[in-house]
Amino acid sequence: MKLTKFTHACIRLEKDRRVLVIDPGTFSEPEEALAGAHAVLVTHEHNDHIDRPAVLAALRSNSSLEVYAPAGVAKSLTEAAEGDATGSDAGSDSVAKRIHIVEPGSGFEAAGFQVRTFGGQHAVIHAQIPVVSNIGYLVDGNVFHPGDSFVVPDGINVQTLLVPIHAPWSKVGEVVDFVISVRAPKAFPVHDGLLNELGRGIVEGHVTRIGARYGTAYTRLAPLESVEV
Template identity: 50%
Template sequence: MQLAKFGHSCVRLSEAGRTLVIDPGVFSEASDALAGIDTVLITHEHPDHVDIGALTAAAEANADLRIWAPESVAQMLPALSDVVTTVGAGEEFDASGFGVRTFGGQHALIHSSVPVVANVGYLIDETVYHPGDSFTVPTAPVDTALVPIHAPWSRVGEVLDFEIALRARQAFQIHDALLNDDGKGVVYGHIRRIAGEYGTDFRVLDTGETVDVSG
């Protein structure tokens, strides 16, 4: 399976002619990620994870486009109601040939004054796990973890605890658009050192880079 990063939390997975995109948001290269794509998974409603304009354009260009997302996201896309399937935590489904399992259910807490929204983490083909904006650890083995390295709702210690708990063979960064290069260097250094102690190979992907995540 090939994994390509398109900025922030957006990734594209490809295998044997099947391709899907997760979280094409406004901080990512959403239009590029969605080009020629039939299948999209969205973790939650925040704009850095769902670019409504890019999704609408993709649906207009491709009549076969299908989207899986929480109910709150579906409500944001009334013009695409015929292509959106609502999902919650604890489900299993087939998305254009990819086996998908869902975990979590809610976004990580930012502050008591900020409403908590629905968030669904996706485990793809029992291999790649995208948690969205959460540190939910799935009740299933994870081979390749996508780790939110910086957010208004997290601190570095929580990022490290999440990665340790997953015990993934390898991990790549997501949710990195809010950090400058200096900040990324500090966080990456901690993650590489601590993750390595627990057997996880943490690597940094540049936007547009593709890697083979096959076991």
């Protein structure tokens, strides 16, 4: 399976000529990530994880695209699709039918990929900032994207961990503990759009050094760089 990292939280997975995209947000390159995609997984409603206009445009132009998201995200996309009288030839009804609500603790197939869901809640940013739904996705029993959380999949040996390297809701120690807790053989960064190179070096140095003690090889990926996983 080919994994391509986009800026910040977005990744694109490809296998057998099928494409699955996770979190095409406004900090990323959503149009490029969504080109030719067959399925999109959205972890939560924040704009750095979903560019709604870009996702809706992709749904209208690509009749084979399906979107899976928490209830609030799915509802907002469905309402926008139903309220848009200028949709594609497939029509707004067709677009709405391809938007699916996902619950934590479930499993489903998306574009030939097997998906399991974990968690359910975004990490706390501040007591005065409401907590929103967040779903972590495990794809093909291999790649785990936690969204904005440090939820650890239970009963699963994750092979490839996507690590939220930096966020308003985390600190370095929590990032390292997350990597130690999951103990995946391979780890790559996500949620790194707010870091400069100096800050990135500090966080990644700790993750690389301490993660290795617990069997995790952490590798930096630049935007649009790909690896086989």
